[in-house]
Amino acid sequence: MAGGKETPRQKMIGMMYLVLTALLAMNVSAAILEKFAFLNNGMQTARDVASDRNDATIDKIASVVSERGNKKDELLLVEEAKEIRGETAKLLMYIEEVKAKIINKAGGLADGSQAKAQLIDGNLALSKNKKALEGMIPGAKNRDAVMELMLGQDSKKGGGADLKKKIDAYVEYLNKHADKDHQHQSFAYDGKTDPNASEEQKKQNKNFAEYNFEETPTIAALAVLSQFQSQATKYEAEVLAEKSSKVGASDFKFDIVDIGTKPKSQVVAAGTKYEAEIFLSATSSTLTPKIRWKPMGAKEFTSIDSSKVVAGVGTMEFKASGGAYDKDGNAKKKWIGELEFKGPDGNMVTRTDTIEYTVSKPVIQIQSASVSALYLNCGNQLNVQVP
Secondary structure, eight states, X not given: OOOTTOOHHHHHHHHHHHHHHHHHHHHSOHHHHHHHHHHHHHHHHHHHHHHHHHHHHHHHXXXXXXXXXXXXXXXXXXXXXXXXXXXXXXXXXXXXXXXXXXXXXXXXXXXXXXXXOOEETTEESXXXXXXXXXXXXXXXXXXXXXXXXXXXXXXXXXXXXXXXXXXXXXXXXXXXXXXXXXXXXXXXXXXXXXXXXXXXXXXXXXXXXXXXXXXXXXXXXXXXXXXXXXXXXXXXXXXXXXXXXXXXXXXXXXXXXXEEEEESOSXXXXXXXXXXXXXEEXXXXXXXXXXXXXXXXXXXXXXOOGGGOBTTBOOOOOOOOOOSOOTTSEEEEEEXXXXXXXXXXXXXXXXXXXXEEEEEOOOOOOOOXXXXXXXXXXXXXXXXXXX
16 A cells, blocks of 8 residues: 555555454454453363363273283273374364464563463463453454464465364374274364355355454454364364273173083993083173084084073084994094174184083893793803993
8 A cells, every 4th residue: 555656546445445454353342352262261171171081081091901910902002092192282282382373473462561472381371361361462353463374375375274284184193093983074174064154154165274264363263273172182082982992892791600510421330430620600691692513524513593592502402323332332422512703892703612422332131021040050141231
């Protein structure tokens, strides 16, 4: 407007633009600024509470893993959770730095000394300044500072574009560590992707920087940035909850505990040893495995009807076949049992066992119903059998 080459008409247009800008700035009342300040404070509080809760989640995971004997796979979960916490802290710090730049660009803090906003322990050092907390910083209405930093000469290359890259990269990182069924969408919304945007906003086709920071007062920009921080800690909490639920996931949860016995033989002769194993038996009322069996040498398994499987226990039966008896009239036989069930990680698990049993040769004794005679002083043949 001050250029010598400008025509009177151009100067008049420039003056009208300045007046219009001033009027727009004046229309942002102190009450609205205070509301943005309260909103910003609320978002920051939510962020801090969520961060503390996420720290507690990681401590709990580490404690449980330690109590369980520091299993290798569970120690990896602890390290993964800590790494996620570190990546979240980096994003929160970056956004805090953006806040500080905006405040300083808009005129600094409101203590009369033109002090610069700075970071202490990763947070803006505003807590000692009541007016600053209330949003009454000198540049609370300043739109130009926000647009200059976040949009620049090209909104696709300014600070807003850099922030979007940081957020997108963070969400992509979280998704690599989250379950496939719990993937997150980037919260760096533009006019088209924001689920809360009106149809009119979506038609404007604004990119991320324009949508969030164009013509935005400083205090409103701070609230937007605090919302991004709050959303990041929310996403982090969900992923950490998944990690926490996986501690002990490789263990089965049994709710039926009983005594089990396994005799070496079901039939013993008087005077011989009876030997059996006694052990703790555990199963689950919710576990319904597929149970199959087959004689040794058979090609295909025979499945047990699921209706006959109760609390993970099924019953099978078959007719014992003979053949290949030894000198004592016994034949050693085997059959194979197989269980298939879903493990804690969702994958199918198969367990097999080979069971030995003995088939005795049947003995038929035919004797006269009358009493057999024994001859005095003769070699009487006696037949003694113990089946």
